[in-house]
Amino acid sequence: MTRFTAWNVFWQGMTGQKGWSRQWRDPEPKAHYDVVIVGGGLHGLATAYYLAKAHGLRNIAVLEKGWIGGGNAGRNTTIVRSNYAQPGNREFYEHSLQLWENLSHELNYNVMFSQRSHIALLHSPGAIDAAARNYNTMRLTGTPDTEIWDLSKLKRAVPHLNYAPDARFPIMGAAVQKRAGTARHDAVAWGYARAADALGVDIIQNCKVDGIARGGGRITALETSRGRITAGKVAFAVAGSTSLLWQMAGLGRLPIESHKLQAFVSEPLKPLLDQVVVFGMGGAHFYISQSDKGGMVFGGDLDWYKSYAQRGNLPIVQDVAEAAMSVLPCLGRVKLLRHWSGVVDMSMDGSHFICKTPLDNLYLNAGWNYGGFKASPASGWWFADLIANDRPAPMIAPFDLKRFERGVQIDERGAGPDCKLHG
Amino acid sequence: MLRIACPFCGTRDHSEFSYGGDGSVTYPALDAPMQDWHDAVFLRDNICGRQVETWQHVHGCRMWLMVERDTMTHEIFSVRPAHPGLAGALEAAE
Numbered sequence A: 001m002t003r004f005t006a007w008n009v010f011w012q013g014m015t016g017q018k019g020w021s022r023q024w025r026d027p028e029p030k031a032h033y034d035v036v037i038v039g040g041g042l043h044g045l046a047t048a049y050y051l052a053k054a055h056g057l058r059n060i061a062v063l064e065k066g067w068i069g070g071g072n073a074g075r076n077t078t079i080v081r082s083n084y085a086q087p088g089n090r091e092f093y094e095h096s097l098q099l100w101e102n103l104s105h106e107l108n109y110n111v112m113f114s115q116r117s118h119i120a121l122l123h124s125p126g127a128i129d130a131a132a133r134n135y136n137t138m139r140l141t142g143t144p145d146t147e148i149w150d151l152s153k154l155k156r157a158v159p160h161l162n163y164a165p166d167a168r169f170p171i172m173g174a175a176v177q178k179r180a181g182t183a184r185h186d187a188v189a190w191g192y193a194r195a196a197d198a199l200g201v202d203i204i205q206n207c208k209v210d211g212i213a214r215g216g217g218r219i220t221a222l223e224t225s226r227g228r229i230t231a232g233k234v235a236f237a238v239a240g241s242t243s244l245l246w247q248m249a250g251l252g253r254l255p256i257e258s259h260k261l262q263a264f265v266s267e268p269l270k271p272l273l274d275q276v277v278v279f280g281m282g283g284a285h286f287y288i289s290q291s292d293k294g295g296m297v298f299g300g301d302l303d304w305y306k307s308y309a310q311r312g313n314l315p316i317v318q319d320v321a322e323a324a325m326s327v328l329p330c331l332g333r334v335k336l337l338r339h340w341s342g343v344v345d346m347s348m349d350g351s352h353f354i355c356k357t358p359l360d361n362l363y364l365n366a367g368w369n370y371g372g373f374k375a376s377p378a379s380g381w382w383f384a385d386l387i388a389n390d391r392p393a394p395m396i397a398p399f400d401l402k403r404f405e406r407g408v409q410i411d412e413r414g415a416g417p418d419c420k421l422h423g
Numbered sequence B: 001m002l003r004i005a006c007p008f009c010g011t012r013d014h015s016e017f018s019y020g021g022d023g024s025v026t027y028p029a030l031d032a033p034m035q036d037w038h039d040a041v042f043l044r045d046n047i048c049g050r051q052v053e054t055w056q057h058v059h060g061c062r063m064w065l066m067v068e069r070d071t072m073t074h075e076i077f078s079v080r081p082a083h084p085g086l087a088g089a090l091e092a093a094e
Ligand SMILES: Cc1cc2nc3c(=O)[nH]c(=O)nc-3n(C[C@H](O)[C@H](O)[C@H](O)COP(=O)(O)OP(=O)(O)OC[C@H]3O[C@@H](n4cnc5c(N)ncnc54)[C@H](O)[C@@H]3O)c2cc1C
Pocket: A038, A039, A040, A041, A042, A043, A044, A063, A064, A065, A066, A067, A068, A069, A070, A071, A072, A073, A074, A075, A076, A077, A078, A079, A080, A207, A208, A209, A210, A237, A238, A239, A240, A241, A245, A261, A262, A263, A299, A340, A341, A342, A343, A344, A368, A369, A370, A371, A372, A373, A374, A375
């Protein structure tokens, strides 16, 4: 694999770009691996990379039923932030943000991480107080770049929001995380894949797991569309398909439901919005940023009913368009270019699972809701640590399947046990 | 847009309705063991395919309904009132 360096980019530019090697191999699956990761999204690929890089394992495969990054990895709105207030979440997401800050160097791949700041609009004195409480908690617990902005500061930074005092929800200020931002989702999948492949990981695409053989409290083999594969350890990182794999392994029910979330991109515009702006008020939920190509990338709530279909419904298109018009009326005549949806693994408290399972050699990574893009580096890091050492590190100990039995819910939103409400 | 045939109001867009959740969940007795309550509140089959689910016709008659729907194709197979007494009365009237 040719490394990306300034010299190589220059030299290839002078010689017709003919000297690059392929980014990762396309190997035939072997009959046995020490670790098999099911799911070639960000979490699966990051896990494979850190298993090889930090724990020295080599005989690893990632099995992906389609193409890597074809799931939620390549469908999300790419917001990265660590402004969480619940113990457990805030340390985890802050660690993830720190990994993001060096990810392009770590992977020798430009993931276009842009720390352009995350601006959550506030619309009432009560909301400002609540945000101040949350953000003060974050400042005291290791996330120092969280601030509350008053209206004059906000207007200087983003002058073209709808500041009309007679708006239904007039803007009164904002909660801001300055190190937050966006990254290029495809590049993250490809970067992890390329770096994992360079360490010997087999990335096997078009390989669907459709049967799981068990014996003696362990998984003995995986039946795949490309043959039977045995594994010392098996790790699930299949996002919206988690319940299906779990039931294939004969393990019953989970505190997870699959819901679909849509995203939208407009025709490319000249530079318009230099931050991630979030509007959440009353029934509205809306987040928007501008991609490097100029498209306005935005999204809102999930489709409100459980679904495994990767296609969105029209009422949400209308909701999101209405929210867009109420905060950024200048978008009114912009054309929508594409919209799509992904199936997200919504959990009962809105938080994730990185944990051991009832089977000795099976490990679970799931429950990422709307927010699993930003989580992917830390998720891979700690999932690899769990798989390699067969015990949860303190960082992920709260995120097991048994927390509900202990009466613990890590419910950032305070929405209660209803998966669809944890937006 | 899904079209849900409300037994009281007729066929309407799903945007008139509010999705409840898995209609197969039944809550245990109040003094049932903690584990039973945990399972009912937190664990779901999360079926890919035909499932029974609850919807409320919030912008119509406000009745709760049991809808049998495919969670992959979104095809709706049947709709009946969630209240068993009402469902029975409707059937008897037919
Ligand atoms: C529209 C949308 C917007 C989002 N916006 C954001 C955001 O702004 N910020 C943020 O942090 N997060 C966001 N998310 C969430 C984030 O995208 C997901 O939480 C995250 O991508 C999930 O992890 P993953 O990348 O590993 O999943 P995926 O990419 O879905 O990977 C799972 C893989 O498993 C494969 N698989 C499934 N079953 C099998 C099988 N039987 N055999 C083999 N392979 C199988 C699938 O094909 C898939 O490729 C968004 C999600 C969506 C859908």
